[in-house]
Amino acid sequence: MAASKSQGSYFGLFLVGGTVLCGGLAYIASGTGKLLLVVGAAILLAAAIGFLKIKPLEGETAVLPSPESMKWLGAGVALLGWLVTLGGLHLVSSNGGRIVVALLGIGVSFFGILYVLPAAFNKTAFWKKAAATSARAGFSSVASRATLDHSELTAAPTAMGGAK
Amino acid sequence: MKTWLRSHFLALCILALGLTAGGMAYAETAAAPAQPAAAPAPVPPATAELREAAAKAPTPADLAKGDPGGTITGSIADVTVTDAKAGPTLADAGNQIGQNKIAINFVWTLICGFLVMFMQAGFAMVESGLTRVKNANHTYMMNFFVYGCGLLAYWVLGFAIQMGGAAGNANLGGLYPLASEHTISLFGKTWGIFGESGYFLAGHAYDVGVMVIFLFQMVFMDTALTIVTGACAERWKFITFSVTSVIMGALTYPLFANWAWGGGWLAQMGTNLGLGKGYADFAGSGVVHSVGGLTALAVCLIVGPRIGKYNRDGSANPIIGHDISAVLIGCFILAFGWFGFNPGSTLGASSNGNLRIATVAVATMLAGCTGTFGSILYMWITKGKPDASMSGNGLLAGLVAITAPSGFVSAPNAAIIGLVAGVLVCVSVYFVENVLKVDDPVGAISVHCANGLWGVLAVGLFADGTSNYGGSWNGVSGSVTGLFYGDAGQLAAQLVGISTLLGVVFTLSFAINMVLEYVIGHRVSAETELNGLDIPEMGQLGYPEFVFRPETALKAA
Numbered sequence: 037m038a039a040s041k042s043q044g045s046y047f048g049l050f051l052v053g054g055t056v057l058c059g060g061l062a063y064i065a066s067g068t069g070k071l072l073l074v075v076g077a078a079i080l081l082a083a084a085i086g087f088l089k090i091k092p093l094e095g096e097t098a099v100l101p102s103p104e105s106m107k108w109l110g111a112g113v114a115l116l117g118w119l120v121t122l123g124g125l126h127l128v129s130s131n132g133g134r135i136v137v138a139l140l141g142i143g144v145s146f147f148g149i150l151y152v153l154p155a156a157f158n159k160t161a162f163w164k165k166a167a168a169t170s171a172r173a174g175f176s177s178v179a180s181r182a183t184l185d186h187s188e189l190t191a192a193p194t195a196m197g198g199a200k
Numbered sequence: 201m202k203t204w205l206r207s208h209f210l211a212l213c214i215l216a217l218g219l220t221a222g223g224m225a226y227a228e229t230a231a232a233p234a235q236p237a238a239a240p241a242p243v244p245p246a247t248a249e250l251r252e253a254a255a256k257a258p259t260p261a262d263l264a265k266g267d268p269g270g271t272i273t274g275s276i277a278d279v280t281v282t283d284a285k286a287g288p289t290l291a292d293a294g295n296q297i298g299q300n301k302i303a304i305n306f307v308w309t310l311i312c313g314f315l316v317m318f319m320q321a322g323f324a325m326v327e328s329g330l331t332r333v334k335n336a337n338h339t340y341m342m343n344f345f346v347y348g349c350g351l352l353a354y355w356v357l358g359f360a361i362q363m364g365g366a367a368g369n370a371n372l373g374g375l376y377p378l379a380s381e382h383t384i385s386l387f388g389k390t391w392g393i394f395g396e397s398g399y400f401l402a403g404h405a406y407d408v409g410v411m412v413i414f415l416f417q418m419v420f421m422d423t424a425l426t427i428v429t430g431a432c433a434e435r436w437k438f439i440t441f442s443v444t445s446v447i448m449g450a451l452t453y454p455l456f457a458n459w460a461w462g463g464g465w466l467a468q469m470g471t472n473l474g475l476g477k478g479y480a481d482f483a484g485s486g487v488v489h490s491v492g493g494l495t496a497l498a499v500c501l502i503v504g505p506r507i508g509k510y511n512r513d514g515s516a517n518p519i520i521g522h523d524i525s526a527v528l529i530g531c532f533i534l535a536f537g538w539f540g541f542n543p544g545s546t547l548g549a550s551s552n553g554n555l556r557i558a559t560v561a562v563a564t565m566l567a568g569c570t571g572t573f574g575s576i577l578y579m580w581i582t583k584g585k586p587d588a589s590m591s592g593n594g595l596l597a598g599l600v601a602i603t604a605p606s607g608f609v610s611a612p613n614a615a616i617i618g619l620v621a622g623v624l625v626c627v628s629v630y631f632v633e634n635v636l637k638v639d640d641p642v643g644a645i646s647v648h649c650a651n652g653l654w655g656v657l658a659v660g661l662f663a664d665g666t667s668n669y670g671g672s673w674n675g676v677s678g679s680v681t682g683l684f685y686g687d688a689g690q691l692a693a694q695l696v697g698i699s700t701l702l703g704v705v706f707t708l709s710f711a712i713n714m715v716l717e718y719v720i721g722h723r724v725s726a727e728t729e730l731n732g733l734d735i736p737e738m739g740q741l742g743y744p745e746f747v748f749r750p751e752t753a754l755k756a757a
Binding site (some may be wrong): 038039043046047051055058059060061062084087088091094095097098099107108111112114115116117118119121124126131132134135138140141142145146147150153154157158160161163164169172181186 | 399443445469511559636688689691692704719721723726736
């Protein structure tokens, strides 16, 4: 789909909703503040629904679906490392002990960020697939060409549909 | 009806904003403070001497003859007096001295803020130069629009979260309107979590000191935001970039910045737990660069590598940027702006140990220099050529790494920190690209995340305890002192800061952007990506008269 009028409209709605919501936060103690908070949240929700509605129009991306639970597990492990560090601050009183526990916490977080998450995202990476499989076939008609001429650059994005 | 709504959408948006602003203006009017009553000032013994000096001051007739040597312009006659007939008093002179101190600090901080703002141009040139010509307009536009997205978000919400409880800065007149920090009690101690005053810079935040700190902190925040645009260049939907930039400017960045700089719990580790002077991050290796770099890593994982970056066996293809001259000029602009970033973080040039700005500036300069040497020598020795783009990244890595320690370390230590950064950035680029399989076109994760974390750690090692910013740091008497100079507690505080960056900032950024992936989607379509993002996303090419070359990497894949 690329950039469109709908995207611009819903982004505008998102900005208005966010601004009104923050106005509500600023004066939360007053009745007007609470009203602004509710109105802002409603506008943000409308913007989110709008974004969801136009999302399928983008067309096929190169990225293939990958295991969602693994991704959230990786983020959870990163968070767990921080909790280990915080626990060390409470349970250990010496500087040396706190340094050791903090290093342990950092190690746990790094494990989540540098091992679990990349493994989750790369498990079904599109670059591992043969060109004949669906995702590669989608753009191979364009990719195998030597050059792209200017008319193709300005044309509506229809080649993906034809390739499928 | 739908057509009417679409055509009047802009008018409705303006109406909604107007109503919000009107409501706040009404609230401000109702809360206007009463003027204090003037009291008669006592006449001190020195008043006669001041009046005698005023009588001898150059007259307008003297000044009318010109002052080529600059010896008579500016005298006691220029001191603002409360009673013109009585002449200057000691109180007038004292008030003038106090206002001069604050004025010097205001001007220093504002000018440094202007320098940091100009760094946006440097980032735009570096990032765009390292990407392909077919995406030049899109990359430049992300760097351009991130400034507006961040500023708006920071004005309406981010500043209040970050600095809403930051009252007490003597350099800028006290910042007393910012005195509301939300706290929690845990393990018998009180911990700051987020600020609660300063929304829209309205109400009591309509204050000259608050405006200075807003401008300075805002440009820092925008620096963090623009780091992400480089890492995700060439495949990121403009709409998703816009939304995530607003959220980062409003929430992710200000939250950690509050913990470190706004009187939050990381800064309180010194007073509450006796860990050194609490988390110390002079100019933002952690607050700005690690937050930006970790967010870049989170979004890069979600958005995935560019088409053609990796072969089926997992080996990486180099995708060469289109303009190395823009890259290196951009690096120089960034190095210039860094003289606002680090020395400006004293938030003043007058009193409270602020003359250390000279040491801070030289430490910044040296670390950039040794960072460049580190990367050039590493590439030259291991790859055979002094690679230009890695040289630029080496300069930036040195500057990123010295950002946190710059206010606390000596010149030789600054040089060591920069040298390590220069090598680290090269090793990290290889690791991110070939081990993690994360595609970062400009090396932003290595420059800002890896070296930002190194900078935070370096404070805990190299801070030499000679700085004296008003006699205390984070409310703890004495100077920030690292492990090599005898304080292991400071290293522990720095490690807690690093753990928080990895565990909280990364996870929060990842979660927010995963939600955006479900709602909007981060990545452009494969066809848009292959054609280049300039036409589909921005409507025009960056360089309309250039001829595109074949995508050789794709044919190989």
